[in-house]
Amino acid sequence: MRYQWRLLLFRSYRSSPRSFLSHHSQFQVISNTTRSFSSFLHERFGVGALQQRQCLFALRSPLASSVSRSFSSESAIEEKPPVEAVVIDVFSRLTGKDEIRRELDSNNIVISHELALRVLRELESSPDVAGRFFQWVLEAYPRKLSSKSYNTMLRIFGVNGLVDEFWELVDAMKKKGHGVSANVRDRVGEKFQKDGLESDLEKLKEIFASGSMDNSVDKVCNRVCKIVMKEVWSADVEKQLRDLKLEFKSDLVKMVLEKLDVDPRKALLFFRWIDESGSFKHDEKTYNAMARVLGKEKFLDRFQHIIEEIRSAGYEMEMETYVRVSARFCQTKMIKEAVELFEFAMAGSNTPTPHCCSLLLKKIVTAKKLDMDLFTRTVKAYTGNGSVVPDSMLQHVLKSLRSVDRFGQSNEVLKAMNEGGYVPSGDLQSVIASGLSRKGKKDEANELVNFMEASGNHLDDKAMASLVEGHCDAKDLEEASVCFKKMIGKEGVSYAGYAFEKLVLAYCNSFQARDVYKLFTELVKQNQLKPWHSTYKIMVRNLLMKKVARDGGFEEALSLLPMMKNHGFPPFVDPFMDYLSNSGTSAEAFAFLKAVTSKKFPSNSMVLRVFEAMLKSARHSEAQDLLSMSPSYIRRNAEVLELFNSMKPVKSLEYASSGKLSDKSDVFSFVVMLLELITGQPPVDLRAQDGDYNQLADPRLELNYNHQEMVQMASCAAAAIRHLTRRRPKMSQIVRALEGDMSMDDLSEGTRPGQSKYLRPGSVSSEYNASSYTADMKKFKKLALENKEYQSSEYGGTSEYGLNPSASSSEEMNRGSMKRNPQL
Known part of the structure; x- marks a missing residue:
């Protein structure tokens, strides 16, 4: 029976796995004739x-x-x-x-x-x-x-x-x-007419009218497709095609097949008929057009037959065919078929580009299940003809693995690519090492190190540093330490600075500065590790954190100073200054000065810097203690003495007597200033010891003032300097009383008679006894008289440097009293 192939086309095909790659049929592309x-x-x-x-x-x-x-x-x-x-x-x-x-x-x-x-x-x-x-x-x-x-x-x-x-x-x-299209005739005809090319215009019209050139391929193609698509394939369809009396050429057949893409079965019937009828012998172009039409899941078997025929006929699969069909397979999750198609294409002369291989590998690793066999087959097919795997290919694959949370399988991918002769660059080694350790894949990270060593390609220092950094980010500090020690054991300490800083920083961020200090000193002393200057700074800062420093961190931070000097770095003293100014003791300050000593006690500039930091933070007692511990030439130094003299404390009288600050302390300080305005005298006057308070107002006023306002001011002052803070009025009440919006009786509300009077020695109060008051006043007078503001000869004398009062001054201070009006 003629054309028995028709029966095969309408048979129910069962899918059977077949390999696209034919190892026995590899031919060159037929050369084209010269145009x-x-x-x-x-x-x-x-x-x-x-x-x-x-x-x-x-x-x-x-x-x-x-x-x-x-x-x-x-x-x-x-x-x-x-x-x-x-x-x-x-x-x-x-x-x-x-x-x-x-x-x-x-x-x-x-x-x-x-x-x-x-x-x-x-x-x-x-x-x-x-x-x-x-x-x-x-x-x-x-x-x-x-x-x-x-x-x-x-x-x-x-x-x-x-x-x-x-x-x-x-x-x-x-x-x-090929024929001239109507569009060309119209557009070019207009140009010819505009340019006055009448003879060319007539020639163009004659050529188009003759039909010899625009028996247009498009029109012929449409007539053929109309016949094929109109009804079921039959002898009548074949007769209609023969009656067209067409000379089928490659472009026409290709165009017809592409238009019949909507019905691949009829496209294949036409493809077979035109060959066996002798109307046309298929070439590479028409074979590839047919393959593109059949490259679908439902026609997979027939597609396999066609591409095998392409190779058997001595033709090659065009790149356009591979790209289109492979994309279609990947879109429909036919990854296995896409790999077989890739193998077939790589065995020919029109091999897929590296980009095509990367895309296929990305599809494999992002599939529902990672099939490493398909991955390995793809790499082998690509490298089998001498192609070299570029770094960009592995980079794309790693990115895809991360996108589907499969980075833990990076080692499998790397091994498969290594079988094709690929060795990753240092940057990609770092990417894999960092990715595995950050994910907490401890075993996989160790496997990477062992695999690279076994293959003769050790991880470089950057990759090992990335491994350490990754473990640090994963908060696995123990594994990071072990990994770092392995690193310096194999690579040495020359390039360990970056990784070590990452390790130190990770420990410090986990509040384990003292633990990493032990590792720090061990590696520096035993392994001759030279940390970066920035690493030293991280260590010092964290060891001087308040709680850490109290538990021994201060001494450990001090021990780093000579190590910094031995490595050629200047001492990092700023954190020490901050610590000493806030919470350090005089003994710690002295230990710091000794630690930065080279031949003798540190330079005057360093000593002055320490004293200034402590004095600026109002740590005068600690600064005095440190001064007493210093060598005599420091104690007698003019700059040091001037510094102490210029930075004496100015405290509120309340703070001077009690050491405590509150909002009522502000009230107390305010009225002390108010008394100075009224009397024209300092709050403590050694000359006024006769107890006569009748001349309270400043004599220089010559009674030229409002008597009622003066009484209001004096009353406010008396109410605000009560010994018990809870008995003092609020600042808002003082302001209202001075403005006349509040009576003096309201200001003194709740005060028992006699509570505002000056308590002389021997008198007794249930709230505040005389001995306590006398002791507090002595403390205050000592502070007030030491202040530079009151050190003129008019108010009292001081010693040579102003640091300690003279003996006579001390006696006067003990006898001094504060001006108070007992009648208010």
């Missing part, structure tokens, strides 16, 4: 045609995207320039065939029929660049130029006034069986 038009284009658009460049990226962006983008396994694709814009830029800058090919390959650009059309359409106003692109594709990928491509180039020549080139291309199209 006569090629030499013309090369002469017209070769070197020298770059003189009129235009700003190509200002052209409109194409609507379509590159087919290679459909492979991406990422959720969001980084926005890139349109593929056609990149191609246009390449052909605008470069002229050499080889450099153009290298540039396109570096951008992972595959020239397809659709891409060629888009580029030519964008270059309609740039005939030089368009001609150079058309010439290059004609020589490199002639089958990518269809009738549409030729007509687009023809239109570019015509509308730009390149008449000679237009007719040359028309002749070339005649030989290839």
Whole structure:
């Protein structure tokens, strides 16, 4: 029976696993015949045609995207320039065939029929660049130029006034069986008419009217498809096709198959009939068109048959076929079939690009289940013909692993790629080491170290540092310490500074500064490790934290100063100053000064800095103690004495007597100032010891004041200097009383008679006894008289340096009294 293959097409096929890769049939691509038009284009658009460049990226962006983008396994694709814009830029800058090919390959650009059309359409106003692109594709990928491509180039020549080139291309199209489209006729006809080219216009109309050139391939294709799609395939369908009396050419058959893509079964029937009927012998272009139509899940077996026929017939799978079908397989989760297709393509001459391999590997690792067998097969297929795995491929795979939370399987991926001869760069080693340790994958991290050693490629110092840093980030400080010790045991201490600082910082951030101090000193003394200066600073700061310093951290921080000096670093003293000014003792301050001593007691500038820090923080007692512990030449130093003299404490009288501060202390201090205004005298006057308070107002006023206001001020002062803070009025009450909004009786409300009077020695109060008051006043008078403000001869004398009162002054201070009005 004739055409028994028809029965096979309608049989119910059962899927059976078949390998796309045929190890016994590898053939070269049949060379194309030389085009006569090629030499013309090369002469017209070769070197020298770059003189009129235009700003190509200002052209409109194409609507379509590159087919290679459909492979991406990422959720969001980084926005890139349109593929056609990149191609246009390449052909605008470069002229050499080889450099153009290298540039396109570096951008992972595959020239397809659709891409060629888009580029030519964008270059309609740039005939030089368009001609150079058309010439290059004609020589490199002639089958990518269809009738549409030729007509687009023809239109570019015509509308730009390149008449000679237009007719040359028309002749070339005649030989290839391509016709002039109606669009070209109309657009170029208008240009000819506008330019007054009447003879050319008539010639164009005659050619189009003759039908010899626009028995248009598109129209013929539509007639064929209409017959095939109209009814079920039968002898009548075959008769109708024969009655068309067509000469089937490669472009026409390819176009028909592509239009029949909606019904792959009928496309295959047409494909078989046209071959066995003798109407056309299939070539590489039509085989690949049929393969693209059948590359779907439902027609997998027939697709396998077709691609095996391609190889058996001596043809090769086109890159466009691989890209489209592989993308379709990956989109429908047919990862195994995509890998088999990749193996088949890598066995031919049109091998997939590194980008294609990366996309497939990313799809494998992000699948529902990671199949390492498929991953290994893909790597072997890629490296089997001598291709080298680039770092970017592993980088993309690692990124995909992280996106699906499978970074723990990085070692398996690395081993599979290592079998193909790949050795990761130091940066990628660091990425893997850091990723595993950060995830807490302790065993996997150790496995990585062992695997790299076994393969003869030790992890470099940066990778080991990343491993330590990762363990630190995972809060596994013990493992980080062990890993660091291994690192310096293998690599030495020369490059350990970065990793050690990360380790120290991790311990300190976990409030274990004293623990890392032990490790610090051990490694420095036993392993001759030289930490960075910044590492020393981290240690000192954390050891001087208040709680740590009290538990021994201060002494440990001091011990680091000579170690810093031995490593050539200046001592880091700022944290010591902060500590001593806030909570350090005089003994600790003295120990610090001894620690920064080289030959003798530290320089005067360092001593002054310590004293100044303590005095500024009102730690005068500790500063005095430190001064008494210092050598005699420091105690007699004029700068030191001047510093103490200029920074004497100025405290409120309340604080001087009780050592406690409150809002009532502010009231007390305010009325002391008020008394000074009233009397014109300091709060403690050694000359006024007769107990006569009748002349309370300043005599210099000469009674030139409002008597009622003076009484109000004196009453407020008397109420506010009561010994018991709870009996004093609030500041708001003082203000209201002075403004006349509150009576003096209200200000003294709740005060028992006699409570505001001066308590002389011997008198008794249930609230505040005389001995306590007398002792407090002595403390206050000593402080008040030591203040520089009151050290004039008018108020009393001091010793030579003003640091300690003289004997006579001390006696006077003990007898001094504060002015009070017992009548208020």
